[in-house]
Amino acid sequence: MTKVLIADDHELIRNGIKDMLLTSEEFNLVGEAEDGQEAIDLSKKHSPDILIMDIAMPNVSGLEATETIKKDLPDVKILILTMHEDEEYIIRMYEAGASGYILKNAKMxxxxxxxxxIAKGDFYFNNEVTQIMLKGMQDKTRESVKPSAxxxxxxxxxxxxxxxxxxxxDGLSNKEIAEHLFISVRTVETHRKNLMKKIKVKNTAEIIKFAIHYELVKY
Known part of the structure; x- marks a missing residue:
């Protein structure tokens, strides 16, 4: 069973996530934090598999908490759930070690x-976040990525x-890709693993850079 910790200073958000998790036998909610420092303390106490965390919180921000937790507990996978849709926030959280970034307007x-x-070890950025990343990365990639990159x-x-x-x-998850191509999720995972090995990339961000470099996507 996957151990999950929630960190958000809004009780309504925490309760919504908690109610969702309780409908599944896959997850065990090990704690709730109201600020970044409490998220750090509870992470050290419970060693959750996944931490769902906001960015803007009292005392210690989600960014600072992510940096500390990933340094002390590198196996904890962090999913950022926030209202912030600026490219700067997305990139900074990714660089801090977050495994995913999703906006609070997303459906349950x-x-x-x-x-x-994320529990399976993959990265997750929903469609809106991916579009923001792509638009921000496109010019930088064209300037910095050489033919031999x-x-x-x-x-x-x-x-x-x-x-x-x-x-x-385009920001689709493995499940959405499977539905789009009429294949199984396992087959998508196999394709993803094989193509990453072939083009020698390590994560979703590098796949996106590859797609931009070869003009497979345009914005």
């Missing part, structure tokens, strides 16, 4: 999908793998 099924995705050319990928790259860059 999407939040549940994000939690399950990727060890492997796009020609090493199959047509299906290219489709998966495009859908990942």
């Amino acid at each position: 099924p999407e939040l549940l999908d994000a939690i399950k995705t 990727f060890d492997q050319d796009i020609s090493v990928l199959t047509e299906r793998e290219i489709e998966v790259v495009i859908l990942i860059a």
Whole structure:
């Protein structure tokens, strides 16, 4: 059972997430924190598998808490749930070690999908967040990514793998990609693993950079 800790200074948000988690036998809620310092303390006490955390909280921010927790407890996977949709926040949280970033206007099924995705060791950025990242990264990538930046050319990928790259860059989750391509989630995971190995990238952000570099997505 996946141990989950919630950190948000709004009780209404915490209760909503808690009610959702209680509907599933996959998760065990180990605690609730009202600020960043309490999130740090409870993480050290319970060693959760997943920490769902806001950014703007009293005493210690979600950013500071993420940096501290990832330093002391690197195995804790952190999902940021916030109203902040600025590119700067998204990039800073990603660099601090967050495994996912989702906006508070997301529906509960999407939040549940994000939690399950991160629990498996994948990254999760919902559609809105991915679009923000892409728009912010596009100019930087064109300036900084040289033809030799990727060890492997796009020609090493199959047509299906290219489709998966495009859908990942469009912000779709593994489940959504599976539905779009009429294949199983396990098959999507296999394609994702294989294409990452072929083009020698380590995470979703690098897949997005690859897609931009080879103009598979345009904004």
